[in-house]
Amino acid sequence: MLKISGLKKTFYRGTVHEKVAIRELELTFQDGDFVTVIGGNGAGKSTVLNLIAGVFEPDCGSIELDGIELTSLPEYRRASLLGRVFQDPMCGTAADMTIQENLALASRRGKHRGLRRGVTRTEREQFVEQLKTLELGLEDRLTAQVGLLSGGQRQALTLLMATMQRPHLLLLDEHTAALDPKTAARVLALSQQIVEREGLTAIMVTHNMRDAIQTGNRLIMMHEGRVVLDISGEEKKKLTVEELMARFSRASGEALASDKMLLA
């Protein structure tokens, strides 16, 4: 269970660039929740994910995951609990290392790293099986440099790496936004498949309203650093893009301005 309470974050405090990113956030996710998060630019969606991951510190508030207070842990220590996929496909993998080396790094997430072999033969066999599930032919290219792969391939690999060690929470930060439509659909389908198969708790930030409605069991809309809509269960299943937009303008008191969202 994820419990966020009293969370606040302001960037560049005390300067002319001061920007309130998270005004006040209270959120509770049950185990197995797959939550999609939408909202315009600067709504605070990615900030929430980065605060959970520990990329930066909140001004105040607490983030508790399965009884563990995250805010007191540095980013690399939180990694044992979290799986992360980023918007930029280049961010989630080490380009100078091979596919099997990247996977081996991920399979040791949260474990002690000593002077044992970085990747073992048994692991390599497991990696082949796991890569087959991606259906991208990567299982034949274990020793290929990740830098040679396409954005979609790298994103699928990142997804596999994020879920290899079962995460308490999977963070998907607009992870399909930088991909072409066909690849984006494939990576999204893969994400759903993995989350369902493993019964993971997950948060997916997206700009695409249709994806947000069709994916997961709960939808949250953020606006100016706050949650303005929280829809789940049967209500979410019946939701349409038009209705969502109408409810957004009622909740936020203004029309949906983001071109990106309208086009999506």
Added chain:
Amino acid sequence: MSHMLSSFLSACPGAVSQGILWGVLALGIAITFRILNYADMTVDGSMCTGAAVNAVLLLKGVSPLTALFAAAAVGMLAGLLTGSLHTRLGIPVILSGILTQLGLYSINMRILGRSNLPLLGVEGLLSLRDPYHAILVGSVFALAMVGLLSWFFTTEQGYGIRATGSNAGMARAQGINTDSAIVLGLMISNGLVGLAGGLLAQYQGYADVNMGRGAIVIGLASLVLGEAVPFLRSHFSLRLFASIVGAILYYLVITLVLQAGLNTNDLKLLSALVVTVALGLPTLRQKRAAKRAQTAALHKNAPQQKKETV
């Protein structure tokens, strides 16, 4: 002409032996500049610290091998300092190394007691008086280091350092303490640099407070020369080995130009030029390729240009 050739050939063993010892330093630089992606400026100081500690210990009657271990150890301390300046105090990468390097100058003077300390009356493991023996001893050290590093960088810890250098954000997301990885990488690198300093002090028969000056540039020049050798790229350990080969090539080239009558004082300028060209060329090539691709896109119907092989 034949006189020049014969004098070059007679100078070759000396150049090769010196190259191998500088190759150990180039290995250290490969770890920071290539694997860790950290432009470490500590080298100019830590190399001399290694040489100084080694010289003083030798004169105190310590065995040459123990003195070399000590040289490597103080090198690692210098790396620890630079790494801590960056990771604990948030001092920028380049400045962290420069601060250590500058501070080490005073420390090196303290260790040596004067600017030049000759190793009178003591024997090291190797000496420039017997270059063939020096090549043998140097090769044992250099190959042992290549072997040790090749092993280390296939361990979990080694993977952590490589991932940190390749993509620090990803490394943290995979639970790697990137600060520790940076410090550890700098320690290993400067340990090698200190060892190279110690070996060179024994080889030359003295330690000098200025012997590290420009060491980074010589190391980098060796690195890029080694990378230019075509059949040393395919494997990780071969790429490490290439640094040693590069340093040997570097000293052969230096010997050649000195024989051709170049002033010794102009050497540093030459080294700087070699590194500038080697590091700058890929960028210029990329720009030219990008421009060519642009022009090609503009004139899609024009006949295709023959690909130039550079």
